[in-house]
Amino acid sequence: MKRPLCWLATAFFLLLFPITWYRDWTSSVPIYSMEEVVLSGTVKEKVLKTGAWSGSWELVLEDVFMEEEKPYRLEGKYLLRISLKNPPLIGQRIRVSASPVCWEQASNPGQFDLGQWYHSQGIMGEFRKGKLLEKTEEYSVLWERLWQFRESSKDLLQKSLGEEKGAVIAAMVLGEKDGLTEETKELYQRNGISHILAISGLHLMLLGMGAFKSIKLLLPKGKAAELLACMLMVFYCIFAGGSISLIRATIMFVMTLLAKSLGRTYDSLSALAAAALLQLLYNPYALENSGFLLSFFAVLGVTCVAPVLQQLFETEGRLWSSLWVSASASITTLPILLTNYGVFCWYGIFLNLIILPPMSLLLAGGILLLPLSFLISAGGSSGFLILFHSLLSQSLKLILWYYEFCCRIFEQLPFQEGYSGSPSVFQIFFYYLFLLLLILSIKYPPSFFKTIPGFWKKTAILFLVLFLTLKIPAGCEITMLDVGQGDGFVIKNSNGNVYMIDGGSSDVSQVGKYRLLPYLKNKGYHKIRGIFLSHLDKDHYNGVLELLEEMKEERLKIETLIITPQAGEGEEKEKLQALLLLAKKNGVKVLQIKEGEILKDKELEFYCLAPPGGVKMEESNASGMVLEVAYGEFQMLFTGDVEGKGEDNLTKLLENRKQTYEILKVAHHGSAGSTSESFLQQIEPGISLISCGKNNTYGHPAESVLNRLTERGSLILDTRKTGAVTIRPTRTGDFSIECFLGRNQD
Secondary structure, X not given: OOOHHHHHHHHHHHHHHHHHHHOOHHHHXXXXXXXXXXXXXXXXXXXXXXXXXXXXXXXXEEEEEEEOOOOEXXXXXXXXXXXXXXXXXXXXXXXXXXXXXXXXXXXXXXOOOHHHHHHOOXXXXXXXXXXXXXXOOOOOHHHHHHHHHHHHHHHHHHHHHOHHHHHHHHHHHHOXXXXXXXXXXXXXXXXXXXXXXXXXXXXXXXXXXXXXXXHHHHOOOOOHHHHHXXXXXXXXXXXXXXXXXXXXXXXXXXXXXXXXXXXXXXXXXXXXXXXXHHHHHHXXXXXXXXXXXXXXXXXXXXXXXXXXXXXXXXXXXXXXXXXXXXXXXXXXXXXXXXXXXXXXXXXXXXXXXXHOOOHHHHHHHHHHHHHHHHHHHOOOOOHHHHHHHHHHHHHHHHHHHHHHHHHHHHHOOOOOOOOOOOOOHHHHHHHHHHHHHXXXXXXXXXXXXXXXXXXXXXXXXXXXXXXXXXXXXXXXXXXXXXXXXXOEEEEEOOOOOEEEEEEXXXXXXOXXXXXXXXXXXXXXXXXXXXXXXXOOOHHHHHHHHHHHHOOOOOOOEEOEEEEOOOOOOHHHHHHHHHHHHHHHHOOOEEEEOOOXXXXXXXXXXXXXXXXXXXXXXXXXXXXXXXXXXXXXXXXXXEOOOOOOHHHHXXXXXXXXXXXXXXXXXXXXXHXXXXXXXXXXXXXXXXXXXXXXXXXXXXXXXXXXXXXXXXXXXXXXXXXXXXXXXXXXXXXXXXXXXXXXXXOOEO
16 A cells, blocks of 8 residues: 555544544533642743733643642643742642633634633643742753753844844744734734744754755765754754644654665655654644644645646746745645634735745844854854854844835735635535545546646636635624623624624723634625714723724725714713724724614614714713614614613603514613613513623623513523624524524524
């Protein structure tokens, strides 16, 4: 059998992937009822955190034991966050008291799942507020010295190149990404070149082959050069943190030189299969990690797709070869990128051609800068050494400036707009199936395939990409997002037009960036026709402000903001001025709406029930916007935070209209001051939606409100339990409901 490793790896992948796909990671993570526990473990890794956790240490513990009446061992590795001036040493065994933390699942489509990300690395839980009780004297001298050397190297790079650019080189050379700024990461990610901010397979192959050729010059005879180069790269992999892509590249590099040393033919597919098998046998949860899939599928594309493209287009030369390598990696990783991020920058294929030529110089320069910096810091102050160090530092800064400049230029090119959205499982399956059939038919063409004109063969991959990104408007969708303590609704009409009602939170930091935008990207909504703001409390509009601020960089288009005439009264005046200024700056129209006015978009209607024109109320909640959203015979009531006098006026209006609603967005997150008995008696909601944060300090939703809703037989859907809730109405008034953290309900 040819390539037995490939067949074995494929079978193992096909067996493991469905289990990983359908298994909830929370099922294998322990849940603790105690507020504080005592545990012991061996320190495997440590990082001094910045940002929100500034000043605290993040330790990774292995061989962890929980101390109760009888100590028992916990499976896997665990995180410990602890504030210490002098952290424990690598390999030291410590005993601590700490509070266990339950990671929250992603509760919206497209939202980053922190628990799954940790779980994919074999980390099974987290403890915070650690207090060190005792520690052993013994530690791993080798690993601790390596950690210290790595930290010193990072500090020297930042001292030589500046904090921002030094952090980029540290990420590329040392695998240290903690110092990277959000602006840098987002710039590279938007342009499809974020892979250079890590030690990728390309980096290691460049370093490895450079090291091998250098050693070969010194040791031209025998197998010593191959053996030393392998040992050097294995050591470098360990030193640089051993990320998924780095381990994969190290295994493939070692197999390359071993094949050369043994006089055997190197087969890249077999080497890739061996790397996948070894990693999955060690950590089967790695399949949950997008980095694992991107790394292996990119190499699969370069190995299998690039030669086929070159054969199909009959091109020669280094430039064409580089183009097909870049394109093939993009083709095979496209479904993974869209599933995880909802966005793909096709300009990145060409941008990679521009940034790759200086890459070897950047890597070699970064590595060379380290010993020079150590010599100078140790007292080596010769004029030549300092001059060479300065020239090298400036050269590296110039290359990094060139990268940033290229990114900025490419961002100005036309046709950048648009989120592709996350494809369905059906689309992904047939994309890879047809891609495989296309590759096989080009490489081993059947007789009928030879008669097909070349033009159709060459455009077949384009049709595949179009199929993967195809979005057919399929009726109306109304989604209540889980934004924590706040409100955020997204409505898609059957014609594809998208609207929002509120978007803010008082307990989720940067709710626009981490909840609203990921959802919009996941669904492929790059254009929002209108955003209704019920009022200007931060838990209803601060996420919208973020969207307005990031419109240009995030390639998002917002056409209109719809507010009430009373928005900006009293304390809200400054908020309104800031909002209007930001809207004007980004070319967003501002429209006022009051009671009795209707906005129509074919079958979808927004009917404003409050506030009444010319009537002023002291409380912003009482004067907030109330909307009736109708789609055919389906009707739903959005009450914002209306309460007090505002709810009394609304109740009288609905009584005169004799209007009931099957679905109610409960006002003010279920506050006791709203959703009165008389109001519920008038509208008789069959389903009540409540948007509020877990363990919020306001006590929302109030027990009295829940009791009133339950007594009326209304089904309560609470974002704390259901996550995002999507309603799919039909024109006849029927609808279905899907809860992101629960099962579908009809």
